[in-house]
Amino acid sequence: MxxxxxxxxxxxxxxxxxxxxxxxxxxxxxxxxxxxxxxxxxxxxxxxxxxxxxxxxxxxxxxxxxxxxxxxxxxxxxxxxxxxxxxxxxxxxxxxxxxxxxxxxxxxxxxxxxxxxxxxxxxxxxxxxxxxxxxxxxxxxxxxxxxxxxxxxxxxxxxxxxxxxxxxxxVDIERFSQNPQPDLRQTIAPDARRVLVMPGRITRQKSQHLLAQAIGLLKERQQLPTNLRVILVGEHEDAAIQAEIDSAIERHQLQDVIHQFGQTDCPEAYYHAGDVTVLASLWEGMPNVALESLAAGRPVIISEAANAAGVIVQNETGWVVKTGDVESLTETLHDVLHLPDSALVAMQHSCLHRAADFxxxxxxxxxxxxxxxxxx
CATH class of the missing domain: 3.40.50.2000 (Glycogen Phosphorylase B;)
Structure with missing residues (x-):
């Protein structure tokens, strides 16, 4: 022993x-x-x-x-x-x-x-x-x-x-490939056509405020779909980053678009409730969020720094954006949010296949x- x-x-x-x-x-x-x-x-x-x-x-x-x-x-x-x-x-x-x-x-x-x-x-x-x-x-x-x-x-x-x-x-592929709460999407994003999910502790590393700012830019440019919901899931740790999220929501009047939830014992339910996962980290080793999202069959919008391990392949299992660059994230969000449903469905197989490597x-x-x- x-x-x-x-x-x-x-x-x-x-x-x-x-x-x-x-x-x-x-x-x-x-x-x-x-x-x-x-x-x-x-x-x-x-x-x-x-x-x-x-x-x-x-x-x-x-x-x-x-x-x-x-x-x-x-x-x-x-x-x-x-x-x-x-x-x-x-x-x-x-x-x-x-x-x-x-x-x-x-x-x-x-x-x-x-x-x-x-x-x-x-x-x-x-x-x-x-x-x-x-x-x-x-x-x-x-x-x-x-x-x-x-x-x-x-x-x-x-x-x-x-x-x-x-x-x-x-990544626990068996766990994350199953949807334990099929009704969660209707509960947290009723009637939404597109749902973005951003899991992770509220910290500078994860930089959730970048997503809020990018969504704000889309609204400012009149490019934001009316039936979009953005779900942030994670433990509150950094008050300064939370303040930046709140500021972007207030400045662009995104209260009906961006919703926050605390830490969860069932992250897989949130991946399945979404269509696309977002990870805008300023640095990562091997990004667990990306692995879990792939196992749930969901493509990932990911920063170059978060994708240093090469987990996400451009246009196959997700989309890579410049690190810390709100404009780059905004442009990619615009493209992804206007993809047909069939394009996202077609990516699910690639996501599941990639998850099997981990x-x-x-x-x-x-x-x-x-x-x-x-x-x-």
């Missing part, structure tokens, strides 16, 4: 958190014994959206509930060292940025035979890459989820190819093979 201690920054309703939840709850429990540390929670203003699901799978969870101060980071560093001696894992798997940083700082205090797995799941800043360059030797392997991140690691952080491994994100079972099996190789 291989004991694995995972460490994640958060368990809020986010893409990284969904991936780690799927992984720890799907492991073969006859071969692997998962435990999980979560660094941040209510004290840092973060929800614990996935906690109940992980605990329901009988995975022990250690919530440190750190704040943002240097003293909290010191407490976290000490806790990681203490818990590795208490749990005695064969593998410590750090999932995201702070968990990577603290686990590498604590590595000299951990059991010497423990194998440390690092992870890079999104684009790093120059400072973060410098930390990676200084600390990669402490890791047995560093996992990344997209080809463009491999270039960052090997070319900029100077990590040897022998120490990195690509494991793309997975099955959750394949992702979990690849991680299980990695764990076995490191120990056996």
């Amino acid at each position: 291989i004991r694995i201690l995972y460490c994640t920054d958060f368990l809020m309703s986010g893409g990284v958190e969904r991936q780690i939840t799927e992984l720890v709850t799907r492991l073969d429990r006859t071969r692997f014994e998962p435990h999980l540390i979560c660094l941040y929670g209510p004290k840092a203003g973060r929800s614990l959206h996935f906690l109940s699901r992980i605990e329901a799978a009988n995975v022990p969870v250690h919530l440190l509930d750190l704040g943002w101060s240097a003293k909290d980071k010191l407490r976290g560093w000490q806790a990681l060292a203490r818990l590795t001696w208490q749990i005695r894992p064969h593998i410590f798997h750090a999932v995201n940025y702070h968990s990577n940083l603290l686990s590498r700082l604590a590595r000299p205090l951990m059991p010497p035979r423990l194998k440390l797995i690092g992870a890079v799941r999104t684009e790093y800043t120059t400072k973060q890459l410098r930390y990676e360059q200084l600390s990669w030797r402490l890791c047995a392997t560093i996992v990344y989820n997209s080809p463009h991140l491999q270039r960052q690691l090997t070319e900029q952080a100077k990590v040897p190819m022998s120490r990195v491994l690509m494991i793309p994100n997975g 099955s959750m079972a394949r992702m979990v099996n690849t991680y299980e093979s990695l764990y076995s190789r490191l120990i056996l």
